[in-house]
Amino acid sequence: MSSFSVTEPSPTQKWVAGTLVALYALVALMPLVWIIATGFKSPSDAIAYPPKLLFEPTVEGYVNLFTTQTRATPEALAANPPETWYERIVAENNQTIVGPSRFGERFLNSVIIGFGSTFLSVFLGTFAAYAFSRFKIPLKDDLLFFILSTRMMPPIAVAIPIFLMYRAAGLSDTHAGMILLYTAVNLSLSVWLLKGFIDEIPVEYEEAALIDGYTRFQAFWKVVLPQAATGIASTAIFCLIFAWNEYAFAVLLTSGQAQTAPPFIPTIIGIGGQDWPAVAAGATLFLLPVMVFTILLRKHLLRGITFGAVRK
Amino acid sequence: MSKVAMDRLAEATPQRLARGVRGLSDRALAWIFVGPTIVLLLAINIFPLIWTIGLSFTNFRVNRPNEDIRFVGTQNYTRILTDTDIWLSMQATAHFLFWTLFLQIVIGFWLAWLINRKFRGNDLWTTIIVLPMMLSPAVVGNFWTFLYQPQIGLFNYAVGFLTGQDPSSFSMIADVSLAPWSIVIVDTWMWTPFVMLICLAGLRSIPDSIYEAAECDRASPFRQFWTITVPMVLPFLMLAVLFRGIENFKMFDLVVQLTGGGPGSLTEVTSINLKREAFEKWRTGYSSAYAIILFVTVYGLAAIYVKALNRVKQR
Numbered sequence: 001m002s003s004f005s006v007t008e009p010s011p012t013q014k015w016v017a018g019t020l021v022a023l024y025a026l027v028a029l030m031p032l033v034w035i036i037a038t039g040f041k042s043p044s045d046a047i048a049y050p051p052k053l054l055f056e057p058t059v060e061g062y063v064n065l066f067t068t069q070t071r072a073t074p075e076a077l078a079a080n081p082p083e084t085w086y087e088r089i090v091a092e093n094n095q096t097i098v099g100p101s102r103f104g105e106r107f108l109n110s111v112i113i114g115f116g117s118t119f120l121s122v123f124l125g126t127f128a129a130y131a132f133s134r135f136k137i138p139l140k141d142d143l144l145f146f147i148l149s150t151r152m153m154p155p156i157a158v159a160i161p162i163f164l165m166y167r168a169a170g171l172s173d174t175h176a177g178m179i180l181l182y183t184a185v186n187l188s189l190s191v192w193l194l195k196g197f198i199d200e201i202p203v204e205y206e207e208a209a210l211i212d213g214y215t216r217f218q219a220f221w222k223v224v225l226p227q228a229a230t231g232i233a234s235t236a237i238f239c240l241i242f243a244w245n246e247y248a249f250a251v252l253l254t255s256g257q258a259q260t261a262p263p264f265i266p267t268i269i270g271i272g273g274q275d276w277p278a279v280a281a282g283a284t285l286f287l288l289p290v291m292v293f294t295i296l297l298r299k300h301l302l303r304g305i306t307f308g309a310v311r312k
Numbered sequence: 313m314s315k316v317a318m319d320r321l322a323e324a325t326p327q328r329l330a331r332g333v334r335g336l337s338d339r340a341l342a343w344i345f346v347g348p349t350i351v352l353l354l355a356i357n358i359f360p361l362i363w364t365i366g367l368s369f370t371n372f373r374v375n376r377p378n379e380d381i382r383f384v385g386t387q388n389y390t391r392i393l394t395d396t397d398i399w400l401s402m403q404a405t406a407h408f409l410f411w412t413l414f415l416q417i418v419i420g421f422w423l424a425w426l427i428n429r430k431f432r433g434n435d436l437w438t439t440i441i442v443l444p445m446m447l448s449p450a451v452v453g454n455f456w457t458f459l460y461q462p463q464i465g466l467f468n469y470a471v472g473f474l475t476g477q478d479p480s481s482f483s484m485i486a487d488v489s490l491a492p493w494s495i496v497i498v499d500t501w502m503w504t505p506f507v508m509l510i511c512l513a514g515l516r517s518i519p520d521s522i523y524e525a526a527e528c529d530r531a532s533p534f535r536q537f538w539t540i541t542v543p544m545v546l547p548f549l550m551l552a553v554l555f556r557g558i559e560n561f562k563m564f565d566l567v568v569q570l571t572g573g574g575p576g577s578l579t580e581v582t583s584i585n586l587k588r589e590a591f592e593k594w595r596t597g598y599s600s601a602y603a604i605i606l607f608v609t610v611y612g613l614a615a616i617y618v619k620a621l622n623r624v625k626q627r
Contacts, residue, residue: 014430014432018431018437021438022433024423028441028443030466031456032444046464049464049479051466127348128346128349131341131346135345151558153361153562154586154603155562155583157607158361161359161600163591180352184352184353187353245446245450247448247565247568261451262448265454266450266454276458279458280455280458283452286448287447290446291446293446294442294445298442302510302513306551309551310551
């Protein structure tokens, strides 16, 4: 019975399982494919019935996403002929570009707040995680649980006093305020994840360094940090994705200046209702970086989403 | 050598003394390392929480700064707990929680069980399945309203295609009977991969030798599934339920973008209800009490659950 094994599934079993999983994956992928496809549709193709799988791609949605337009009569367009390729696309709908849209700013806000809070939470988190991993700290378990429990509060519940606090401190609708807030929210994740990564680095490395005459800080800086580099990088990506996706605080605490992309994208409106190709174009630009990161992170994914509880 | 003995030895060496002079002691370093994190969390989490508790006993309203702030005792709490609207939104939350957890457990476990067959292309399909989980619920939820459009939406078209119904005859978001399911479907689509990944880790943690032993004892595959696979994966599954339970109890962004709590207030889960009270009606004191009740509920449920989880783990 050489071909029979208890734990190795038979070829038929594998084939059936593979087909079912592939089928699920393809169905689950459809909404994402649809977002990307809709971004390249013309408005009339986007709302066609039956839904169009094949269509003539256009970047009209992207042009609409990045520009603000106003109606122009054919005479006015004839008197002032469009010069660039994007002006020509807009002119076909009897529109003319009057300036950039707010999407660029909102996207930039997402980048600034995302990277700012990620840097801070990973920076603070690395030190705290090292201390929790290596030093004797009174009430260590309680402190760690306290850090985790800050994640259980519904954001709306925290938002009430934060709103009052920020208004008093002049932090509402500022980059600094949002960076600080997202840092605090992400600290639980970064401390717990990084503690797990640092726990896995053998203590012997530092002991050797200490015997060689390094101070504790030098041992941490020159021996442990380089060893933890992969862990720090994946923690940073998880923090970045959280800050990038966050919506509740952003919609309540920002309105103009520091508004990020998630509250903005759903409000993109064209002529006569929601401009779905432009919304889809914005969503594509916003979601694509996260998809790429997810693929890069797939080995650490489980660990990240369970705060290090499941390591595989 | 035991750890204590190692520490003693280290303390006895002159090097250690020398370090103490040049560098900071471990104890000082520990507080310098942990301090900033604790301070920030106290400032942005605990201080606001205490403030909320204080506000919850007052009639304070942000939009009426000149009115006297009165201490009203537990009036806010009793009013909330007897308010039928709030019970309705608790009900909406419970419906959402129950069905998302149920579907995600069943589909997630099933997918993990299939993926564990180690077929070719395993990693590729797993990565594809996982994608929706990491995306912004607000942006994705907003786009789902397009997929749910009665005439032109892809979802309605697909359902029409499969069941022969007219795609324009139903609206997932506007129909009273369908709206609660519209949010369950999207949440299940997004988060089934989460349960799947955790279950997969559980399945992979079961040593082959147990199945081999069961095979020697001539246990049927059915019996093996219920007496080996399920109990061994259960702690993992329970962990997944804990995470999803807490997250979905707090659910805000996806539902706001999908149904906005409608039609009427049918899908108004507690977070949305709270947001209305706090940031539209500006009943600050009242909504502070509401927030505390929600926080105590989720914290209490989680604590009970973790106890149960530990008991299962110890078995």
